Amino acid sequence: MSASIEMPVLKDMFDENGLARDAHSADVQPIYLDYSATTPVDPRVAAKMIPYISEHFGNPASRSHPYGWTAEKAVENAREEVAKLVGADPREIVWTSGATESNNLAIKGAANFYSEKGKHIITITTEHKAVIDPVRELERQGFTATYLDPEPNGLIDLEKFKAAIRPDTVLASVMFVNNEIGVIQDITAIGNICRENGIIFHVDAAQATGKVEIDLEKLPVDLMSFCAHKTYGPKGIGALYVRRKPRIRIEAQMHGGGHERGMRSGTLATHQIVGMGEAFKLAREEMVLENSRIRKLRDKLLHGLETMEEVYVNGDLEHRVPHNLNISFNYVEGESLIMAVKGIAVSSGSACTSASLEPSYVLRALGRSDELAHSSIRFSIGRFTTEEDIDYTINLMKSKIDKLRELSPLWEMFKDGIDLSKVQWAAH
Amino acid sequence: MSHIYFDHNATTALDNSVLEAMLPWLRAQSGNPTSRHIFGRSARDAVENARAQVAESCGAYSSQVIFTSCGTEANNFAIKGMASHKPASQILTSAIEHPCVTRPAMAMQQLGFISRQIAVDADGKVAIEKLKQQLSAPTSLVSVMLANNETGVIQDIASIADMARAAGAFMHSDAVQGLGKIPLNFTDLNVHAMTLSSHKINGPQGAAALVLDKRIDIEPLLHGGGQEKNLRSGTENVAAIVGFGAACELAAARQKSYASHTKMLRDQFESGLLNINSAVNVTMFGNKVARLANTSFFAIDNIEGETLVMALDRKSYAVASGSACSSDSTEPSHVLLAMEIDPDTARGAVRVSFGLDNTTEQVTRFLVTLKDEVLRLKQLTAIAA
Amino acid sequence: MAYSDKVLDHYENPRNVGTLDKNDPNVGTGMVGAPACGDVMKLMIKVNDAGIIEDAKFKTYGCGSAIASSSLVTEWLKGKTIDEAYAIKNSAIAEELALPPVKIHCSVLAEDAIKAAVADIKAKQLAKVSA
Numbered sequence: 001m002s003a004s005i006e007m008p009v010l011k012d013m014f015d016e017n018g019l020a021r022d023a024h025s026a027d028v029q030p031i032y033l034d035y036s037a038t039t040p041v042d043p044r045v046a047a048k049m050i051p052y053i054s055e056h057f058g059n060p061a062s063r064s065h066p067y068g069w070t071a072e073k074a075v076e077n078a079r080e081e082v083a084k085l086v087g088a089d090p091r092e093i094v095w096t097s098g099a100t101e102s103n104n105l106a107i108k109g110a111a112n113f114y115s116e117k118g119k120h121i122i123t124i125t126t127e128h129k130a131v132i133d134p135v136r137e138l139e140r141q142g143f144t145a146t147y148l149d150p151e152p153n154g155l156i157d158l159e160k161f162k163a164a165i166r167p168d169t170v171l172a173s174v175m176f177v178n179n180e181i182g183v184i185q186d187i188t189a190i191g192n193i194c195r196e197n198g199i200i201f202h203v204d205a206a207q208a209t210g211k212v213e214i215d216l217e218k219l220p221v222d223l224m225s226f227c228a229h230k231t232y233g234p235k236g237i238g239a240l241y242v243r244r245k246p247r248i249r250i251e252a253q254m255h256g257g258g259h260e261r262g263m264r265s266g267t268l269a270t271h272q273i274v275g276m277g278e279a280f281k282l283a284r285e286e287m288v289l290e291n292s293r294i295r296k297l298r299d300k301l302l303h304g305l306e307t308m309e310e311v312y313v314n315g316d317l318e319h320r321v322p323h324n325l326n327i328s329f330n331y332v333e334g335e336s337l338i339m340a341v342k343g344i345a346v347s348s349g350s351a352c353t354s355a356s357l358e359p360s361y362v363l364r365a366l367g368r369s370d371e372l373a374h375s376s377i378r379f380s381i382g383r384f385t386t387e388e389d390i391d392y393t394i395n396l397m398k399s400k401i402d403k404l405r406e407l408s409p410l411w412e413m414f415k416d417g418i419d420l421s422k423v424q425w426a427a428h
Numbered sequence: 429m430s431h432i433y434f435d436h437n438a439t440t441a442l443d444n445s446v447l448e449a450m451l452p453w454l455r456a457q458s459g460n461p462t463s464r465h466i467f468g469r470s471a472r473d474a475v476e477n478a479r480a481q482v483a484e485s486c487g488a489y490s491s492q493v494i495f496t497s498c499g500t501e502a503n504n505f506a507i508k509g510m511a512s513h514k515p516a517s518q519i520l521t522s523a524i525e526h527p528c529v530t531r532p533a534m535a536m537q538q539l540g541f542i543s544r545q546i547a548v549d550a551d552g553k554v555a556i557e558k559l560k561q562q563l564s565a566p567t568s569l570v571s572v573m574l575a576n577n578e579t580g581v582i583q584d585i586a587s588i589a590d591m592a593r594a595a596g597a598f599m600h601s602d603a604v605q606g607l608g609k610i611p612l613n614f615t616d617l618n619v620h621a622m623t624l625s626s627h628k629i630n631g632p633q634g635a636a637a638l639v640l641d642k643r644i645d646i647e648p649l650l651h652g653g654g655q656e657k658n659l660r661s662g663t664e665n666v667a668a669i670v671g672f673g674a675a676c677e678l679a680a681a682r683q684k685s686y687a688s689h690t691k692m693l694r695d696q697f698e699s700g701l702l703n704i705n706s707a708v709n710v711t712m713f714g715n716k717v718a719r720l721a722n723t724s725f726f727a728i729d730n731i732e733g734e735t736l737v738m739a740l741d742r743k744s745y746a747v748a749s750g751s752a753c754s755s756d757s758t759e760p761s762h763v764l765l766a767m768e769i770d771p772d773t774a775r776g777a778v779r780v781s782f783g784l785d786n787t788t789e790q791v792t793r794f795l796v797t798l799k800d801e802v803l804r805l806k807q808l809t810a811i812a813a
Numbered sequence: 814m815a816y817s818d819k820v821l822d823h824y825e826n827p828r829n830v831g832t833l834d835k836n837d838p839n840v841g842t843g844m845v846g847a848p849a850c851g852d853v854m855k856l857m858i859k860v861n862d863a864g865i866i867e868d869a870k871f872k873t874y875g876c877g878s879a880i881a882s883s884s885l886v887t888e889w890l891k892g893k894t895i896d897e898a899y900a901i902k903n904s905a906i907a908e909e910l911a912l913p914p915v916k917i918h919c920s921v922l923a924e925d926a927i928k929a930a931v932a933d934i935k936a937k938q939l940a941k942v943s944a
């Protein structure tokens with residue numbers, strides 16, 4: 001603490017006793033630990049993008065004048081950068097408006113194109129809504145689906161996956177890295193099973209780029225979704241990898257001018273594409289160093305929080321990206337916890353579901369109780385997180401959890417040795 | 429680049445004030461609008477502020493504005509999403525629509541719908557009598573663009589919408605070319621849904637909107653996180669949406685001056701064009717009916733439009749031979765074919781579309797260059813013949 | 814999440830957190846709610862022989878509004894007779910704290926906690942009389 005107080009900004013975050021101040025009591029921006037919801041745009045990415053918004057404007061599909069040509073060249077350079085990060089051929093990269101669209105296009109596009117081969121789809125209950133909801137939509141259109149539960153550590157049991165395969169299974173969709181708990185699935189093994197059974201394999205890699213190595217030359221994956229804004233690029237741009245050898249076909253979901261070789265029509269946002277290319281280039285160049293730095297920070301955070309009683313890490317710690325730490329604080333209610341930690345910007349569950357008070361469906365799928373699911377916090381660490389940020393967070397969490405537990409009748413009962421599962425609650 | 433830009437119907441340069449509004453959202457720590465912390469809430473506020481700006485610019489309520497990634501997406505969303513809430517029947521789109529209206533209508537044929545075109549007359553206006561007959565068959569949706577991107581011809585959408593409604597169909601209008609160029613009011617337009625796009629009005633690429641009468645049911649195109657009140661999933665493109673909002677406010681504020689300024693330029697251009705040389709025969713398209721003040725669409729006898737566009741490009745003028753999406757094909761414009769212009773004349777079509785940044789001097793110099801190039805090309809053709 | 818200043822005040826500086834001796838014949842305990850519902854409130858009141866509430870303590874597992882509701886009622890209860898306490902309505906709590914509609918159930922829970930604590934003390938007094 002004494003070292004960190006010398007930091008001019010951090011100074012404002014602590015009171016005269018060195019205790020953490022709440023964000024609303026001091027005029028200080030909270031510390032951002034929500035990199036899995038979205039990352040800030042790297043300043044180097046922003047610098048590359050801005051000329052393409054203001055000066056090099058032009059519709060890339062306009063072939064008749066140089067405004068269009070410059071834009072097209074930039075778009076193709078960016079396509080190469082995206083392809084390079086994931087070991088793909090640039091011709092296998094289709095631009096989209098983001099991972100949600102990529103997932104919709106991959107799942108509906110492949111299921112519809114190959115529907116004569118079968119109408120059964122396998123996916124996982126811990127997938128992002130942008131995978132689950134398109135599959136549900138296909139169910140309404142006459143497909144059937146199996147939603148596999150992962151093991152309590154968040155990983156898929158390969159035998160259970162094999163057992164879910166039916167003769168009419170046409171498509172499987174499994175995410176690379178989970179957005180809430182950061183666990184990494186064994187994509188190679190699952191992909192091989194799919195290959196052996198002639199199943200198209202889609203992978204949502206929105207949370208994986210820049211965090212795990214992706215080599216599509218080796219990975220047995222047919223379709224893979226990406227987006228820029230989880231990897232220090234801009235929002236509103238993504239890509240879908242569509243394998244050429246063996247060639248995978250998809251039905252377009254957005255029809256029009258026939259852009260992206262007919263797979264995705266619509267005017268491309270040149271500056272955003274340029275931003276995605278630059279962001280993926282930086283990810284490729286800096287991934288190894290960055291991950292080891294982030295791992296140190298995550299381990300420090302984990303060790304700091306583990307000194308408290310009754311904290312539970314959600315998801316496997318070994319098969320996991322270092323950027324993510326998801327922890328449940330027992331006997332503390334979720335919403336009051338969020339109120340208490342305003343000094344840091346974190347998520348309780350996925351950003352996309354945090355508007356509702358439902359417990360995280362991902363944690364529920366791991367078998368966590370509603371209470372533990374509600375009292376979970378996802379800390380996600382990124383490029384601009386400092387060691388001081390982690391120190392501050394540990395101190396803040398300790399003091400706030402202590403305070404809330406002092407308020408909690410459940411904590412009191414736990415300390416008195418009462419088995420809460422045997423209590424007759426006056427439910428209301 | 430020293431090019432003079434006369435292709436404002438294809439895309440427009442970002443306005444500086446719009447860029448200024450966007451920059452904080454491109455550079456700074458911008459959150460995911462779904463997140464509940466301060467970063468998320470400020471991003472949410474920025475999106476909602478932009479929604480109000482878009483609504484205000486077109487006489488709609490904020491709750492009627494659904495953001496999408498581009499006009500193509502908004503059109504696909506409208507056509508597939510609205511039609512699928514009706515029993516399979518015909519979908520009528522005008523013969524001069526952009527492919528991002530006609531193609532989704534055609535895609536609906538897989539689900540048992542029938543896609544049919546509405547004819548236009550020689551001026552490029554929807555043939556009302558024929559439409560009336562077509563509407564006697566069960567119809568789920570009618571889509572007619574407000575103003576055509578090539579000819580600039582403006583349709584009487586409110587009356588067409590009356591007919592569609594009377595036939596029990598939904599009415600959609602692609603209004604991307606209208607916003608900022610003519611007065612635009614969602615309620616007066618009488619449609620169930622209309623499409624707007626940011627990059628046509630000095631806003632950034634990457635944002636567009638479907639303005640929708642929320643009393644009707646629509647099926648989402650993108651399923652997922654439930655953004656945009658469950659109607660369009662996907663993390664909001666905050667920077668582009670902020671830019672779109674700012675551009676809409678700007679477009680509405682200067683719509684009148686845009687119309688008068690570009691009309692002056694076009695009048696200057698067209699009178700010059702018609703008197704370019706007694707040996708040069710010019711055909712004008714859509715100029716006998718109400719059209720966008722900034723658009724001039726014409727053909728010069730015996731000169732390929734594509735050839736003239738390339739020649740002008742070498743002289744640093746950016747004009748178009750047709751819509752951007754089809755300009756790498758050599759097929760004549762489908763808009764002109766629908767107007768029953770003969771294919772040879774149609775192949776000569778060139779579009780000049782002005783913006784507020786163009787000046788009288790530019791037009792004067794352009795006319796000189798145009799004359800030189802036309803005469804030079806004429807000579808080449810004469811030698812070849 | 815827009816909390817009123819009063820909710821924030823009670824949440825940041827909860828009054829009368831703690832417990833009383835539950836074996837004291839003059840102490841009534843009310844515990845309502847369930848962990849699975851996201852809130853549990855424990856309210857304890859100490860009543861003197863004149864039937865006046867001398868002290869009140871609470872512990873709450875729940876959202877900011879639940880914490881504020883229980884903190885507020887401990888302030889209100891002190892000095893009241895148990896019959897007056899019994900008459901406290903959730904609407905008064907909700908109004909005082911300006912609770913939004915989705916948080917009205919927190920005030921209902923606080924009213925239930927009062928009623929449970931009062932019922933407990935009455936049962937103890939009855940036991941004392943009959944003993």
